[in-house]
Amino acid sequence: MTPVSPPNETGRQSVLEARGISMSYGAVRALSNVDLSLYPGEVLGLVGDNGAGKTTLVKCLSGVHRPDSGEILVDGTVRDSLNAEQMRSLGVETVYQNLSLVDTLDVMQNFFLNRELLYRNPVARALGLLNKRQMYRATTERLRELELAVEARRSIAAVSGGQRQMIAVARAISWGNHIVMLDEPAAALGVRQSLQVLTFIRSMAERGVAVLFISHNMQHVLQVTDRIVVLRRGEKVGDLKTADASAQQIVTLITGSDLVVAGKDTKV
């Protein structure tokens, strides 16, 4: 076990790396021996059919799940058995599929969840006193930038599904200045909001953030990613540059066979 990974051929140091990750849920083998590296300023697409293991892999990388075997490296250092809080403090932000927000809290409280602003005064800080005014201002500002027509103190239970999704994405984007993982961030979004999310993803990458993007929308994946990793039944079956890839090729990798669409022979 080397504590520090060597930079790859191009001389770049990966910010997040998985080596030989395997994980099972009881008898269900969700991941077997998956390798994956993520580089700064890069958008990596992670694709695969339902149940291929994408969400499981993201949860391993974000510290929510502990893989059965394999190593996880952040900035080249082995960071095994870190929990979600520790991974977040290393700069790993994640939007989980459907699961990131607390319904009974309001927009602001969700936005700052476990990242609350406290007063600077040391006594207040020791007591954990919340600086609600500052949080309110920052949240309102953020919502305006995102053109989300919701009030900062509105309960999450009372916003639309797509707005929830946007708030979850906005939160990850706002806090993530190093590594951001998005598990189907555009799944519930309208056309304009989807494009907005894609724009955010690109601008984050331009700032040097490493982005991992999961989506079933091939058009989005081809449009926004630099590289694509394909999972099939828990195994990595492809890792290719987006510039060199075609939609057909990726679909073939995802399904594991040449695709026959609607009775027509469309073998590639």
Place this chain on the structure above:
Amino acid sequence: MEDESPQTTPDAPQEETGSAASTAQGVIRRALDRASGSYRAFGTLIALGLIWLFFSLKSEYFFTTENIFNIFLQASNIGIIAAGLTVVLIAAEIDLSIGSLQALSGSVAAVVIIQHGQPIWLGILAGLGATVFAGFISGILTWKLKIVSFISTLAMLGIAQGVAFLLTNGTAIAGFGDTYGLIGTYSFRGFPAAAMIAIVVFVAIHLLLTQTKLGLQIFAVGGNSEAAEFAGIKAGRVKLVTLIISGLTGGIGGLILSSRLDAGNGLFGANDLLAAVAGVVIGGTSLFGGVGSVVGTAIGVVMIASINDGLILLNIPDFWQQIVIGCIIIAAMAVDRLTKAARLSIL
């Protein structure tokens, strides 16, 4: 880290959208959003006013300073344990042991102070230490062994009371003396010290829940423990803290009770669980977690104490109290359901 504002992302499309917040509907929505919490407390307050009005009309003694202060005194014990229970319920757990914890702290204090002749402060510390430890054990079982708190605190209910009986040999150890007795009997211009202690407990817990990071974590864990965990909050640890808090409040309640009754015994306070749950529920705290306030609990507990007091004044037999309180719980729940439905249809 915590003080950094989230950084802004450039390149957001700048097209303006019609903001719902500026429309009339938006204004109504916002008002309802803001008021929904205080509405609930306000409704309970009105119900309390009606109950007071009713008893005042029936008995002229009811609405005297003396009697109202007496109601506060009666409410203070149950109020203190109900405040702790509120915290646990917001975290989507429950503490069934709070009644027995009162018996435990009172018995421990009696053994230390009366039997062993130790100073009062030591007895108080030992009593609180015992119940905090009990809360800690329930919390650890819930966190580490994943035993649901319904079970771990049910076990603790039995254990705490059993230990209290063991310590006191099944009888009441009596005779704390005047100084210790002041906790439960002293009053300042008629206002009982016990009620002052209760007020301090309520204010402290209210501030904890509404103004601190820990408070927000308690709401987050109760609302959606998975999302809270994903955000890096250690849900199990937060739940442990809530059970320690209710251990502490159980201990405080028991000390007041033992002071008032001038004795420690395995029975003193052990039956208060039901009244505490009733107060919390009437006060609008959800049994499913994520929603609640000790302001509501305070009103709920005073309501129950008022009903007990009023029924006694009217010479209505004891058992009616239980029936009336049961009916009020049902009424509170029904009102919750109906107003929630009404609110959703307006939105």
